[in-house]
Amino acid sequence: MSYLRGTHVIFIVTMLMSVSASAQVLYTTPRLPFSLPSFIPSPSGEWTVTIGAGGELKPDFEGAKRYSLSPVPIFSIHRAGSNERFRGPRDGADFGFFDFGGFRLGPVVKYRTARSVSGNTALYGLGGVKYAIEAGAFAEYFPVDWFRARVELRHGFGGHEGIVADFSADVILPVLERFTLSGGPRFTLENTKATAPYFSITPIQALASGLPVFDAKGGAHSVGAGAQLRYQFDPQWEVHSYVEYERLLGGAAKSPLVTGRGSRNQVTIGIGASYSFDVRVP
Numbered sequence: 451m452s453y454l455r456g457t458h459v460i461f462i463v464t465m466l467m468s469v470s471a472s473a474q475v476l477y478t479t480p481r482l483p484f485s486l487p488s489f490i491p492s493p494s495g496e497w498t499v500t501i502g503a504g505g506e507l508k509p510d511f512e513g514a515k516r517y518s519l520s521p522v523p524i525f526s527i528h529r530a531g532s533n534e535r536f537r538g539p540r541d542g543a544d545f546g547f548f549d550f551g552g553f554r555l556g557p558v559v560k561y562r563t564a565r566s567v568s569g570n571t572a573l574y575g576l577g578g579v580k581y582a583i584e585a586g587a588f589a590e591y592f593p594v595d596w597f598r599a600r601v602e603l604r605h606g607f608g609g610h611e612g613i614v615a616d617f618s619a620d621v622i623l624p625v626l627e628r629f630t631l632s633g634g635p636r637f638t639l640e641n642t643k644a645t646a647p648y649f650s651i652t653p654i655q656a657l658a659s660g661l662p663v664f665d666a667k668g669g670a671h672s673v674g675a676g677a678q679l680r681y682q683f684d685p686q687w688e689v690h691s692y693v694e695y696e697r698l699l700g701g702a703a704k705s706p707l708v709t710g711r712g713s714r715n716q717v718t719i720g721i722g723a724s725y726s727f728d729v730r731v732p
Contacts, residue, residue, distance in 0.1 A: 496530035504722020552592035575659025582609035612644025633677035666701035
């Protein structure tokens with residue numbers, strides 16, 4: 451009897467395994483009749499690196515009416531063979547890892563200088579703000595060769611821990627041999643964590659500075675326009691000059707620091723030079 455029971459158990463288990471295997475075959479998802487495109491290019495191959503430096507005449511701090519000179523680094527990486535057709539003066543240091551025709555996407559980093567009280571009477575009683583590193587992603591699109599739309603979304607670390615979104619659009623026109631003129635609108639959004647460290651005034655700061663208490667909120671931060679003139683000596687070397695204008699909005703524009711000691715109108719004038727070269731990643 452025990453032998454028969456064992457035989458029955460083995461028979462039942464065998465049947466269950468057969469049914470299970472059949473079910474697995476029956477419900478296996480069929481392969482697609484086509485292959486999906488690879489949207490992530492291989493990190494190996496040739497890349498074009500652009501490095502350079504420049505200088506800017508710009509407000510001492512955001513919202514200031516006094517101007518000073520400051521250095522500006524230039525850095526960018528994109529896949530060789532997909533020419534970086536345009537680079538705007540407001541662009542962060544980026545790595546165009548995704549590159550499909552007129553569309554580029556990748557990480558971006560931008561440096562925001564510290565706000566120092568030293569030698570600046572407009573900041574009397576308000577204290578300084580340390581520098582911030584803003585890291586995030588960018589996307590840009592060239593629907594045609596003479597137009598670029600770009601957005602950068604970055605998160606701050608250091609001087610502020612908020613979120614900043616920069617939008618820009620540029621018409622790019624060759625005016626003479628080797629000369630290119632470009633320009634277009636600008637718009638920036640910031641949340642409260644990105645705006646408050648620079649434009650809010652605490653009760654203690656109000657007592658020390660004589661300015662009223664103010665709680666700066668995020669939202670539309672600035673709107674403006676910019677233009678750039680570029681001269682390309684050869685595929686490697688280029689020089690450029692530019693002017694950018696922005697008008698502060700929202701909490702930044704209403705801050706007593708701006709209305710009482712600064713200006714809503716912000717102008718930046720800059721020059722720079724850059725060099726591009728190819729590197730191969732095995």
